[in-house]
Amino acid sequence: MTTPSFPYTHFLRQQAYIAGQWCDADSGRTLSVTDPATGQMLGTVPDMGAAETARAVAAADAARHAWAARTAGDRARVLRRLYDLMLAHQDALAELLTREQGKPLAEARGEIAYAAAFIEWFAEEGKRAYGEVIPPHAANRRIVCLKQPVGVVGAITPWNFPAAMITRKLGPALAAGCAMVLKPASQTPFSALALAALAEEAGVPPGVFNVVTGGARAIGGALTADPVVRKISFTGSTEVGRTLMRQSADTIKRLSLELGGNAPFLVFDDADVDAAVDGAIASKFRNGGQTCVCTNRFYVQAGIHDRFVDKLARRVAELRVGNGLEPGVEVGPLIDAAAVDKVAEHVGDAVAKGARVVVGGGRHALGGSYFTPTVLSGVTPGMRLTEEETFGPLAGIVRFQDEADAVAQANDSAYGLASYVYTRDIGRVWRVAEALEAGMVGVNTGLISTEVAPFGGVKQSGLGREGSRHGLDDYLEVKYLCLGL
């Protein structure tokens, strides 16, 4: 039976999803969602708060036992149906995602496939949540360790990947036998609600997956305060992650925190300069620079510096900026005016401190939330763009002399999420990769994100890992049985 193809409007749900019911806020209040490319309203979602969140937590707590009692294979079959449905409706889901977030349609299609891959991956991983039998400490004892689901999970996700950041949590949570209450970003809630509709169609039981939309502080406060919620999984800024960590302390919750980044990109004299420029474009301008693993500062060795800057600037000047729905657009609008202001402030600060605009440098002629892809040279430590996450299409380049200096500058940050190094010297690959204070290192590649590898950071970039076989552990508890004979 072929799956009918629907327009994106088919998935545009303007109600929240609690206990298997589509519902409005108790107050009747709504939040507007706008298309960042046009500023036009796309739709509204309920502006919910603590009361609705409490009902969602209660529904998750009621539903989790029967879900956990099903076999891992049974849960995997439901997740596989969700995976199949996501891919069957990839185009409609991608258009909905581009309309609420702004990224080019090709990237949105890629995100839907990436999001679905987490569901497929963890459907299978859930079947391998092996326990263990341990040689006993006494002849009359037997030791067995079980893996059991954490229970009710509170999830809070950002606007930059409105589908993948959800399934990166939903996949392992449901595969492990947990139930979830999700608060998506208010700027991009429709992808989350579309996932809820597909989960319902795939056979995820009522209450196992709930989506509450509305005020972040009220919903987040309710999730972190409720002792029934045993885990918080958050992706977003370090500032908010810190708040959630504090609020979770009173009930000692498990935490998965995927937070801010400040990725360094090191290019050594012996690098393939064309490959390095390809990697720089991929790592810096994906999603308009609005990913936590985007390069935030470039360090280029003196011998290759001028060639790298010239080649990169030529490529950046050719990037096509526009509405993500238009064919061929490579850089869409930023999420909102505040994001544009931040990029402009980083450019202004760097230029005031001596940096040179090689290409771009300001707001785009299209106006609104568009910013011209920009390359700055002559960047030096102390400029804001080397210390703060720009989260926009701005490449700032620092020239360096020797390896030790480059590594020291790269590590001079409170963050440690992603990092990148281009060199063809195998000894340098190992020295630098081992020395970089980051959770992830791209070697001669600017694209590192995949469901099969452990994604996460060190220092103030977060706690835990998502994806890979490690990602399931964050949703499981180890129970030790000591059997007296």
Ligand SMILES: NC(=O)C1=CN([C@@H]2O[C@H](COP(=O)(O)OP(=O)(O)OC[C@H]3O[C@@H](n4cnc5c(N)ncnc54)[C@H](OP(=O)(O)O)[C@@H]3O)[C@@H](O)[C@H]2O)C=CC1
């Ligand atoms: N490490 C990673 O994988 C990722 C990290 N990030 C980081 O997130 C930042 C950009 O994303 P952005 O969405 O602006 O980040 P925010 O941290 O502002 O928001 C992320 C989510 O947290 C919610 N939120 C905000 N304040 C609170 C609160 N007090 N209590 C509970 N929830 C709250 C938001 O809700 P609402 O939308 O309603 O405000 C949103 O759903 C960057 O720093 C980026 O590096 C982003 C993506 C991935």
Ligand SMILES: O=C(O)[C@H](O)CS(=O)(=O)O
């Ligand atoms: O930056 C993020 O929000 C995601 O982690 C992006 S990705 O690198 O996983 O695609």
